[in-house]
Amino acid sequence: MVCLLRRFAPLVAAGVAAALLAAACAEPDLTVGVPNTTTTVPLGSRAAEPEGAPPAGEAAGTPSESPPAPSPEPPEQPEPPSAPPQPAPGVAPAGEVVPPAPPEPPPAAEAPAESEPPDASASGSDASPLRVAVIADLQTGGVADGRSASVELAMLAWAEAVNAAGGLAGRSVELVTLDAGLFGHEAVLAEACAGGVFALVGSDALLDDEGVELLAAPDCDLVDFPARVHSPRRAASPRTFQAVPVSNDFADAGALRWVAARQPVRIRSTATFFVDFPVSVIAAERTAEAARGLGFELVYDPSVAITESLAPYAADMAALGVHHVLWDGDTQSLLDLLGGLQDLGWSVGVNCSSACASAQFLAAAGDAADGVLIWSPYLPLREEGYSPELAVYRQWLAVVDPQAIPDLQGVAAWAAARLFEEAVRRAVGAGTPTEDPAALTPSAVAAAAAGIVNWHGHGLHAPTDPGTGEPSPCGVVMGASDGNLYRFHPAQPGSFDCSPENLFALEATAQLGLESPAEPGVSEAPAAQSEAVDPP
Template sequence: MKRSTASKLVAGLAATMAVTSACASDRGPDSSFGGLAPVAAAEAAAAPSEVKFGTLESPCGAGDAVGATDQGVTDTEIRIGFGDDSGYVKSPGLNKEMGDAVAAMIDWCNEQGGINGRQITGTYYDGAMTQANAVMQNACGSEFMMVGHGFAMDQTSEQTRVACNLAAVPAFTVSPDAANGPMTYQGVPFPVDYANGSQWFQIAEMYPDLLNDFDVIDSTMPTIITSTNKIRSIATAAGFNLKNCGVTLNYEGESSYVPFAEKFKECGVKGLWTSRSPVPAEFNLVKAFDQVGIDPIFMGEATWYGDAAREWNGANGGLLDNLNAGMTFQMIENADTVPAVKDYVDVVSEQGGKTALLGMQATSSFLLWATAARECGSDLTRQCMIDELSEIHEWDGGGLHAVTDPGANMPAKCGLVTTLEGTEFSQAFPTEAGTFKCDDSYLIATDASTWGTDLGPDRIATKYLNPNIIRPAAS
């Protein structure tokens, strides 16, 4: 399932098409969304050095790059794929903010002249949760790279991606083989062998009396099993003695969550971690807590910071007022004080798109990709991109998030915690809005038993390796 978005969309159309395309059949680029007229590109690129995204000098602008140097690259065009799971029938619009962000950033870049003068043509792919491999099969035949995407079931598509040497700069990865996959670089890395445990250390400072009263909610989904195993090791490193109540929830949902809530109550839990996103099944569990008379501190991934939790909490009497979400990103509420956040909100809002945390994550990865592509000049090949990306070791997306090391696939050593009250999120730790707390102890080397895959000496997953994969020339 795909649709093509090129350089100039009518405001608001990107958001509409992101939803309606979920049911569309495969089709090629829509020529009705053509590039900007050359005169407009030339005017926009008159002073490219003056354009910034937050603190980052824009990687976009006019130039004289030429050559059909690789699949999806011509004298005038660079084709990239992007996407999300917005067509998932059980959670319509899932992670739609990622597709909206990349579509808007493509336009932002093309208005400045593209990358060294080549216009970017983006093809949107809807993974719809179960179609990730079909997406990758389609992308393999036409795209230069995948950029700013994220598919919850990426374990089904990783073998296909690696086999066709489709280099990627995703917004996020889920499965172990994708997280440490070859030819993959992320603005905010999430490798299996190292983790940013800041949220656990910070929650420990916020609730020191609960170190012996927390537990992790287990799931039947393989990728979540891997994630929660890693989370347990991080929690231990942060000083938690988890209760291990033995509660496992079916990823597809339960007929009633009350028995599971009762089990947590009997176990004496006062705090819980979930590796799932804010979807109806998780909300039903929170309702069940209320039904059995407990109100645990609820702690989750950064995906809980967003409209889904905000709107549900407002409609359900504040049952999620105990929600805490750890992040390495700035809050959108800080747009007035953090230039990069304001730039993100402005760029996406001008297109009528949805703004949310994962949209910022997709934006960071797009900017990372564009920064490397600019350095390649006319020699825009996947090999050059791998070489350039592998050399970027300090990255914050212009100020969107804490500093990471994409080139070495290493996460940040900083974080903050947000909390929800009613329909409003606020920064709970550290207390000064717009700041992170950083500490070397936050970077945790996880136990190999939690990785869910085997890594080579270069920390790349070995499962789908073949002799033809692209490695950095210096390696």
């Protein structure tokens, strides 16, 4: 495996205004505001294009909107405030859609009013709880303890919110947490199959391809709505539906493009590390292919063990004049490397995977993380005014754990749960004359999910197509500073960069990790996902 390294320029100093960052951009960016529409495609057609879909890079129009999903929010909703500052009518920057004036987010966390679930017998549904499982890496023997802790908390918050609103299909939701501990994913997946679990929702486990064939096994029949997908086989699973789909054919290149446009010289001395987990190696290979295609030059690419200290590698990087790092490994190893660089007084920029969006990493890294960039499909947490759903997540999180720190990993789990809710509603025909809670089965939910396109998670992210599995080019470049993530690009709060070039078409690495036999039933998968065999 050959990996060229390019270097990323150091992050813009903390406190630099977003407007100045946007002005420094040498190329126009296509941005869209928070969407407000959802459409469907015919059930069972994951590969179908949504009728009237907007051109790539443009904001969605106003297709028919699906019935609103239950959105339990704490009481005392305030009145909408005046609109935030916006360009005068008719003078928005070219290619940019200014988001509408949002309502004010809910007040600070306060226990929501209790409400009893509706009588299941009255609706004809099974009175037993709907068992939903989240698989997370929690206790890992010190390798990566707590890497999915915020995902578990987000799912507890979601279950609390859903039950306060009456449950799903007339049934209360019972959340089961299954700790994969990095190396036990297949075992806990089998446990879910045998334990009467209806669906996997909000999961984030690093080795998530282990046992993936069980998802479609006749004696298991689970449907899967993960927070993050890590392995190629999980991404290609026909029973897996992602709120923000990850594709084996494309790499997210939004943050790489942003760096390349601003630091064309410094990216000529880039490093990448291959941490010896198969999923991490594959992710690093794909990032390296995209980076090379954008002009990065990889000059240092060591393979390291996940238990190995990376501090000694800092001296090699300084000696080679490395100024940028591409990182797809675990955050504890990155912390080790950043600490070694900091001790030497050597500063580098870092393009990191979504793992660096965790509150655990940001708190542990402190100012050592200054210079770390991520590409996020979600809005920054501080932009609640543009996405009230962020405030809903934050408030219900405080209900289940007042000390919990919200982060984008938790937002990803919350978004997955909202997608599951929508699929359940459609499966039973909620809000229609033919509503039938007794029709709720995993297969019915999978069929309903396959028809969901132009989905925005109640404003958490730009429109995506969970049903077809097509990736979205939309995202936000965020940078770490003082233990927090700040918007760098696009400068307009509440907006996303949706340039089609943010998706880099993979060639050399597209088939990595797809060598395992197809899981049962894969031959019946829609054409859009049947070419691959299975992925936070």
